Amino acid sequence: MRTLIENGFIVDGTGGPGFRGCVVIEGDRIADIFKGSVPTGSEGSVPTGARATFDEVVDADGCMVTPGFMDAHSHSDAYLVVEPDAPSKLSQGITTEINGQCGGSVAPRYGEARLSGDWASILGDRLTWRSLAEYRDVLAAAKPSINTVQFIGHNTLRSSVVGYAGRTASADELAQMERLLARELSDGGWGLTTGLIYQPGKYSTSNEVVALAKVASSCGGFYATHMRSEGDRILESIDEVIDLVKATGIRAEISHLKTSGRRNWGKIDQVLEKMQSAVDSGLLLGSDRYPFCAAGTDLDVVFPDWAGEGAAPAEMERLKNPELRARIISDIDALGRDWSEVMVGGVWHEENKPYSGRTIADICGGRTPGETVCDILEKDLCRTGAFFFGMSEENLDRIYAMPWVLPGSDASLRAPWGPLGEDHPHPRAYGTMPEFFRRLTDRSRSCAVSDETAISRMTSAVANRFGIKGRGILARGAFADVAVWRRDDFRNTATYDRSHSFCTGMEKVFVNGALAYDGGTFTHSGTGRFLER
Secondary structure: EEEEEEEEEEOOOOOOOOEEEEEEOOOOOOOEEEEEOOOOOOOOOOOHHHHHOOOOOEEOOEEEEEOOOOEEEEEOHHHHHHOOHHHHOOOOOOOEEEEEOOOOOOOOOOOOOOOOOHHHHHHHHHHHOOHHHHHHHHHHHHHHOEEEEOOOEHHHHHHOOOOOOOOOOOHHHHHHHHHHHHHHHHHHOOEEEEOOOOHHHHHHHHHHHHHHHHHHHHHOOOOEEEOOOOOOOOOHHHHHHHHHHHHHHOEOOOOOHHHHHHHHHHHHHHHHHHHHHHHHHHOEEEEEEEOOEEEEEEEEHHHHOOOOOOOHHHHHHHHHHHHHHHHHHHHHOOOOOOHHHEEEEEOOOOHHHHHHOOOHHHHHHOOOOHHHHHHHHHHHHOOOOEOOOOOHHHHHHHHOOOOOEEEEEEEEOOOOOOOHHHHOOOOHHHHHHHHHHHHHHHOOOOOOOOOHHHHHHHHHHHHHOOOOOOOOOOOOOOEEOEEEEEEHHHHHOOOOOOOOOOOOOOEEEEEEOOOEEEOOOOOOOOOOOOOOO
């Protein structure tokens, strides 16, 4: 298959100046890229009568032609099996995702380990794997249309060996985790991620995480972390990551960098100083962030630690106990949280459907916030999603001004149809890339950069950070992941109350040389790949 993309404004992903020119795709690779029109003489790379030799000619007049975008932080592992076209991602030009984040991955799945409630419910009988090798076989059969990089989640790993008990792992259990991690890395895992505010990762010591990171480092893997705190103890949490990098030499990514909670906004100077100092000293450290100021996670994160131990099944048992339920309600009401900043997202029970897109403060009526939260969670079997509006717009610009901060959606792929269309996702699932590009190229903002620099951070910078070879750039011999889009029309349309909405401006997306998205149509190309180091 030979494709010519002509008359486009080419931005090659390196950060260099764009130019009007052509891209030639042969098979899964870029065969040529050159300035100007198609050569008509033998001196050019495209001979006389060139158009007759192409299977497809794309007129990209008025469009940018760039590498496909790379989502530095994603959660689509399970859903790639359900919706392999990855509609919410392809439609915004994403051709590669970094999955298995925040300590949660599709594998390994042994012992007490279970996938998150939404993953397990939607997968149903598709959930047939336990190891990463088995998952790869299932994924290959599903034929995804985008590429995936798969990390191994510490929470999934730990629950496979230790379970969900709120205790330190024994020496024997840690050794089992190390062996299991090494096996999964040898079968294609890219590295280790942690989610140290979630069950059961929150019960791990720093020594446990360092020991596992050493295994990842020895295998040439990487490390990404949802830190123990992104608010009150954020500075201490960054120190923990820096200490880990020093102890292991591993390349590390602090996931979705933020200063969460209004009382922590003023820590932004110290946060950025710590990070920049580490980078300047030569530590392999970076970060990612979605371009929105509301976090998206499970509503049960507001539970006190004692009530969350054991995850959803144990939480449900406590909610059924009147005495424990009253204690949970009391502890939640004592938080002093502004419940107008907590919005219900995806729900499962029919009676909860009217609450999606509304705040807890709005829903309460005559109940306390604690009673309202417990009522909603009990109906949803503790699987309710929520948005937490606790971040600063000004701080987001400060974070994006750092060249080592990459775009990461922190979202699973979604579709407005089928089983994934019944959820109520964060708008970042559909709009991360246009929002990131628009914010970084808005001259009125302190984080403003050139179009070429913004695109390099959406492409080659992600590939370089995670060691993904041959992608993120337009160059001879590179894999042909290519996006064709209209700059001024490239905009997010998803909102918190209407989140299933495709962005505008994306015209065509090629993945490994095949057309996967064509002006609003998903071609079911199935040419995405499970990438290996």
